[in-house]
Amino acid sequence: MLAGAAGVVDINAATRGQLAWGDEAEGGFFTSSLLRHVDAVGRLTWREVMSRVSADTSSHFKRMRRQSPKEFGTQTDQVPQVFRLEVREW
Numbered sequence: 001m002l003a004g005a006a007g008v009v010d011i012n013a014a015t016r017g018q019l020a021w022g023d024e025a026e027g028g029f030f031t032s033s034l035l036r037h038v039d040a041v042g043r044l045t046w047r048e049v050m051s052r053v054s055a056d057t058s059s060h061f062k063r064m065r066r067q068s069p070k071e072f073g074t075q076t077d078q079v080p081q082v083f084r085l086e087v088r089e090w
Contacts, residue, residue: 007087009046013057015081021061021072029060030080046085054080 013020013030022028033056037049044052061078065071 008084009087010082010084011050012081012083013078015079018075018078021064021078023064026060029064029078030057033057033060046087050080050082050085 013028020028020030022031026032030053033053036056037052040049040052057080058077061072065076
């Protein structure tokens with residue numbers, strides 16, 4: 001899955017000021033999104049994978065918020081934050 005690469009991947013489940021959310025069925029929105037897309041590492045760059053993970057996390061959050069708006073309070077989105085993606089593939 002991640003063989004053939006070295007470096008630093010520093011990402012958070014939500015942008016500063018946001019809470020990271022999840023549900024009993026899938027766990028954390030970010031974590032479940034990352035697990036769905038991480039197998040693409042190698043075929044795609046980490047930046048491309050994180051773009052997909054970010055869109056998927058946000059979509060999942062918004063879908064769940066529409067179903068239970070009071071549960072999420074005033075938060076309108078959950079967007080993962082990338083601090084460092086310095087990966088060298090071999």
